[in-house]
Amino acid sequence: MPHTTNNPAKRTWLSVPENSDFPIQNIPFGVFLTRDDIITIGTRIGDYAIDLGALHQLGYFEGIPLTDDIFLQDSLNDFISDGKKTWRLVRNRISDIFDSNNKDLQENEEHKKIVLFSLEEIEMQLPVQIGDYTDFYSSKEHATNVGSMFRDPDKALLPNWLHIPVGYHGRSSTIVPSGTPIRRPMGQTMPKGADTPVFGPSKRVDFELEMAFITTDANVLGEPVPIEEAEDYIFGMVLFNDWSARDIQKWEYVPLGPFLAKNFASTISPWIVTMDALEPYRVDSPKQDPTPLPYLQQTGQHSFDIHLEVAIAPEDTIPTTVSRSNFKYMYWTMAQQLTHHTINGCKINSGDLLGSGTISGPTPESYGSMLELAWQGTKPVALQDGSKRVFIEDNDTVIMKGYCQKEGVRIGFGEVSTKLLPTFKNKS
Numbered sequence: 001m002p003h004t005t006n007n008p009a010k011r012t013w014l015s016v017p018e019n020s021d022f023p024i025q026n027i028p029f030g031v032f033l034t035r036d037d038i039i040t041i042g043t044r045i046g047d048y049a050i051d052l053g054a055l056h057q058l059g060y061f062e063g064i065p066l067t068d069d070i071f072l073q074d075s076l077n078d079f080i081s082d083g084k085k086t087w088r089l090v091r092n093r094i095s096d097i098f099d100s101n102n103k104d105l106q107e108n109e110e111h112k113k114i115v116l117f118s119l120e121e122i123e124m125q126l127p128v129q130i131g132d133y134t135d136f137y138s139s140k141e142h143a144t145n146v147g148s149m150f151r152d153p154d155k156a157l158l159p160n161w162l163h164i165p166v167g168y169h170g171r172s173s174t175i176v177p178s179g180t181p182i183r184r185p186m187g188q189t190m191p192k193g194a195d196t197p198v199f200g201p202s203k204r205v206d207f208e209l210e211m212a213f214i215t216t217d218a219n220v221l222g223e224p225v226p227i228e229e230a231e232d233y234i235f236g237m238v239l240f241n242d243w244s245a246r247d248i249q250k251w252e253y254v255p256l257g258p259f260l261a262k263n264f265a266s267t268i269s270p271w272i273v274t275m276d277a278l279e280p281y282r283v284d285s286p287k288q289d290p291t292p293l294p295y296l297q298q299t300g301q302h303s304f305d306i307h308l309e310v311a312i313a314p315e316d317t318i319p320t321t322v323s324r325s326n327f328k329y330m331y332w333t334m335a336q337q338l339t340h341h342t343i344n345g346c347k348i349n350s351g352d353l354l355g356s357g358t359i360s361g362p363t364p365e366s367y368g369s370m371l372e373l374a375w376q377g378t379k380p381v382a383l384q385d386g387s388k389r390v391f392i393e394d395n396d397t398v399i400m401k402g403y404c405q406k407e408g409v410r411i412g413f414g415e416v417s418t419k420l421l422p423t424f425k426n427k428s
C-alpha cells in the first residue's frame with residue numbers, strides 16, 4: 001500500500017526547494033503551534049507546514065475511519081495508537097491531496113489559506129507525549145571505543161554485548177524538541193588523582209549522535225513481541241542528541257549505570273519520519289557473530305541507509321561538520337531492540353521512545369561523540385573559526401542532520417539543533 005506514496009516520479013503542486021528533506025515522498029508527522037496560537041498535528045512538504053486538523057475538518061480525510069478530533073491534539077499518541085493501517089491510509093491520502101494531478105485543494109484558495117503555513121508562522125512542539133524512554137548501546141564501534149578508553153582495549157566489549165542489545169531506562173521528562181536551549185549541568189565528579197569528589201559544573205559535556213524510534217501500543221503486560229512482528233509496532237524515527245556529561249558519568253555509573261550524567265537533556269528532531277517513508281532505504285545490517293539466540297534471529301534487511309552528520313557552531317560563527325556517520329552501522333536492529341525489550345513481558349506503549357545508542361562508524365571521522373572524536377581530550381577537533389574542541393563549550397550549538405537518498409529522492413529528518421547555555425546560577 002505505501003508503494004504509490006513512495007513513487008520517485010510523484011510530483012506535488014507545492015513548490016519544494018531542491019535538496020529538501022521533505023519531498024512529497026516523505027510526509028512526516030509532527031505537532032506545531034500555528035500563527036493563531038492553536039496547537040495542531042501536521043505534516044510538511046518542502047517549506048510548507050500543513051495543518052492536518054484543518055484538512056480533516058474540511059473533509060479531506062473522508063472515508064478513513066478517524067475520530068473528529070484525532071488531529072486537534074497536542075500529541076500524536078492517539079493517532080499512533082490507531083495503528084499501521086490508519087497511518088498508511090492517512091499518509092497515502094495526504095500524498096494524493098498534494099499530488100500535482102489533484103486539483104481539489106490546489107484550486108481552492110480559501111482552503112489553502114486555512115491549511116498551509118510557512119515555517120516562520122509555526123513553532124514545532126514535541127511530537128509525542130513520551131511515556132517511557134529507553135536508550136540502547138547498539139553500535140559495536142562505539143561500545144568498542146568506549147570500552148577501550150575506560151577499560152581494556154583487548155577486552156573492550158563486555159561478554160554480554162554480542163548476545164544482548166544492551167540498554168537502560170532513561171527519563172522522558174527531559175526530552176525536548178530541537179531549538180530548545182539546554183544548560184550545562186552541575187554535578188559530582190572525581191577529578192583524576194583526587195581521593196574525594198568535588199561539586200561543580202560538568203567540564204565534559206558531550207553530544208551523542210543517535211536516532212530514536214517511536215512505538216505504538218505493542219503488547220499487553222507479560223506478552224513479548226515476536227521478532228517477525230516487531231517492525232509493525234514502530235511508527236517512525238527521529239534524530240536524537242542524547243546529551244551526556246562524561247565526568248559525572250564516569251564517577252556515578254558503577255554499579256547501576258547512567259543516571260544524572262544522562263538525564264539533564266536529550267533533544268529530538270520534531271518531524272517523525274514514518275517507517276513507510278524509509279522503506280526504500282533498507283539495507284543489510286552488520287553480520288552478527290555469534291548468531292544471536294533464536295528469539296532475536298531475523299532474515300532479510302532490517303537496517304536503513306541513513307546518512308548522519310554532526311556540526312558544532314560556536315556563538316556567531318558558521319558550523320563545522322565534525323562527524324559523518326550512518327545508521328546502517330548499528331549492530332543490533334530496531335526490531336531486535338524492541339523484541340528484546342519485551343521478551344520478559346515488559347509493556348511498550350504508544351509514544352514510547354527507544355534510542356539507538358551513539359552511532360559510531362568504523363573510521364575516526366564517523367565517531368558519534370566528542371569523547372571518541374577527540375579521544376578523551378587527547379586529539380582536539382579543529383573548528384573553522386580557528387578554535388578547538390575536546391568537549392562542548394558554553395554557547396556552542398550542536399546541529400545533527402540525517403537523510404536517505406536514492407533514485408533522485410531524498411527523505412530527510414531536517415535537523416536537531418541545541419545550544420548549550422552556561423550553568424544555571426541563582427540570582428542573589
Ligand code: CA
Nearest residue numbers: 135208242357
Ligand atoms: Ca545514549
